Amino acid sequence: GAVVSQHPSRVICKSGTSVKIECRSLDFQATTMFWYRQFPKKSLMLMATSNEGSKATYEQGVEKDKFLINHASLTLSTLTVTSAHPEDSSFYICSALPGLRTLNYGYTFGSGTRLTVV
Amino acid sequence: AQTVTQSQPEMSVQEAETVTLSCTYDTSESNYYLFWYKQPPSRQMILVIRQEAYKQQNATENRFSVNFQKAAKSFSLKISDSQLGDTAMYFCAFMRDNQGGKLIFGQGTELSVKP
Numbered sequence: 163g164a165v166v167s168q169h170p171s172r173v174i175c176k177s178g179t180s181v182k183i184e185c186r187s188l189d190f191q192a193t194t195m196f197w198y199r200q201f202p203k204k205s206l207m208l209m210a211t212s213n214e215g216s217k218a219t220y221e222q223g224v225e226k227d228k229f230l231i232n233h234a235s236l237t238l239s240t241l242t243v244t245s246a247h248p249e250d251s252s253f254y255i256c257s258a259l260p261g262l263r264t265l266n267y268g269y270t271f272g273s274g275t276r277l278t279v280v
Numbered sequence: 281a282q283t284v285t286q287s288q289p290e291m292s293v294q295e296a297e298t299v300t301l302s303c304t305y306d307t308s309e310s311n312y313y314l315f316w317y318k319q320p321p322s323r324q325m326i327l328v329i330r331q332e333a334y335k336q337q338n339a340t341e342n343r344f345s346v347n348f349q350k351a352a353k354s355f356s357l358k359i360s361d362s363q364l365g366d367t368a369m370y371f372c373a374f375m376r377d378n379q380g381g382k383l384i385f386g387q388g389t390e391l392s393v394k395p
Contacts, residue, residue: 194381205371205385206325253323259381269383271325 165189166258168272175246175279183241183275185256191236192258196269197229200253212239246279253277282307284374286386293362294394300347301357301389303372309333311377314348314355319388320368328370331355362393 165188175181185195193214198206210231211219218231228250230242239258243250253276257269283306293299305314316328331339331348338346343363347356359366372386 196382200323203369203388203390205387206383208382208384211380211382255323255325257325257383269325269327269381274323 164258164270166192166256166270166272168256168275170275171273172276173278175277177247177279178245180242180244181246181277183243183254183256183277185239185241185258185272187237187258187270190258192239193236194259195233195239196257196259197231197239197241198255198257200255200274202253206255209241243277246277248279251277251279282309282374282376282384284372284384284386286370286372286389288389289387290390290392292392292394293359295362295364297362298358298360299362299391301359301370301372301391303355303357303386305353305355305372305374305386307353307374307376309376313375313377314346315373315375315383316344316346316355316357317371317373317385318366318368319371320365325371329357359391364393364395367391367393 167186169184195212197209200206208221209224212231212233214233214236220226233239255274256272285304312333314331318326318328329339329341329344343360345358369388371388373383375383
């Protein structure tokens, strides 16, 4: 149980366009989802916390207008990279916290999305 | 602010041998959770083991065990009988009890298991 599906796994987009990444909890309700960014051979950097039905909370230094997060249902959160530039190229990972579980269960992570902006 | 430090960027071990990955953290909280995650070449994050700070007993999961030293703020991972499939990036992570579930990751240790 506790499966998180992330789509697409890879995407290439042109500079200046927008791209949407979806994160779905398949067999549980996720009141909270998190979005991370990871550079090659580096750690995961938390970008924002997504709460169902409310505005996302962004970490310091993350541009809210560039990385739009929407958590419209208990099973879906989306990250939209707007007006993408080559420096936005990265690996993006979502994770979900099952609402009914205690925190010490840890998270379930999506399989990640490799974004390349050309 | 909490920080998590993994001082070993790369490690290698021979198959069937034992290896220990180190992790230290800094916090003023008394209750928190610690995790080790594995990220193989597929880049899927996999939970290896977890530890609640209020529990003195070290967590174990089959070949994986931790040495949790709360006073020293140390949380090392021991992998026994290393297997080729253990080759991966390993991340130590910290989570406060009252911060809505935010994970803070260490820099990672790239472990190679050699045949």
